[in-house]
Amino acid sequence: MSNQKKIEQAVYQLLEALGENPKREGLLDTPKRVAKMYQEIFSGLQENPKDQFTAVFSEGYEEVVLVKDIPFASMCEHHLLPFYGTAHVAYIPSQGRVTGLSKLARAVEIASKRPQLQERLTAQIADALQEALQPQGIFVMLAAEHMCMTMRGIKKPGSKTVTSAARGIYKEDKEARKEIIAMIHNKEK
Template identity: 45%
Template sequence: MSPFFKKAISSNNITAKEATDAVRTLLRYIGENPDREGLIDTPDRFCRALLELTEGYSSNPEEILSTTFESQSDEMILLKDIEFTSTCEHHLLNFSGKAHVAYIPSEGKIVGLSKLARIVDTFSQRLQVQERLTQQVAEAIAKHLNPQGVAVVFEGTHSCMCVRGVRKQSAKMVTSTMLGQFRDSAASRNEFMSFITKN
């Protein structure tokens, strides 16, 4: 028996059996036989994969950004090309790409660069739309670090456009959120944009 079956999978008291039974129903819905050899373990695999893809619900942005360091820096700090994978809440299909995150410290407070990547993971590993994902990352950094400004850009390729519907394989969605100095100062905003477009 899979370890997945040994526990309830959520605080809503949904058991693993209920979850896998739902997947079996979906397989029958499309005309498949969930008892055939290739599909016997698929409901279990799907549910375990779904839990992994949505691990962000159990992450706390405040905890991630709580460890800070003293620094005299008041210039932009940028982490670019952060790979992300998320799940579209409209079709439950993957979208993925790169995120670019910058902030301008205030009060001499900086955070480890890995924490910026973890904040991207926290919000991308939930059911999402890219517009909200971009805003949530920026707002979490603004709330917990209180910087002079935050800039976040996400570039994503969406399976819901590539494999169904209009089927545009090369289309890429770009979203941005600029807060504080990055919103108010064209110079800061342009500096950020120039950095993320450089190879």
């Protein structure tokens, strides 16, 4: 568990280092608020995404399972600025073993709640599902806007970074990968 007081002290010192007065009215409780916020947005450091796949059912189903447009937010470990977007998680069960659909979204949530790189986040989600279910194939795609590219540096709001991780059939079979990408991009009416 993170240390609330240490975070508060660090935020207080940061405000001072920026030339701000942490004792002025508007900033008095800022260190406490920021510490509480950081404990929430970095809560994934206390959990493992693969632990979400404890509910496994034998259904005899061996076709595509896709949960798409899962919103997520994370923090870029290089600048401690947010990046946010959507995740798409697909797998083809092996031996009919499926998991609860909400578990896929929960794994995304946990993996995103830590200092991250989008590339690592994508792989961690795929690896957690692989370890838990050993499916025939896994495909994870994330599309996100990074505030480190919007607020600073290049300053290009609206630009998206897309990453993917393919395992099993989706890594080996180009047609299967094309099919899942088409399913992800399909907008139902």
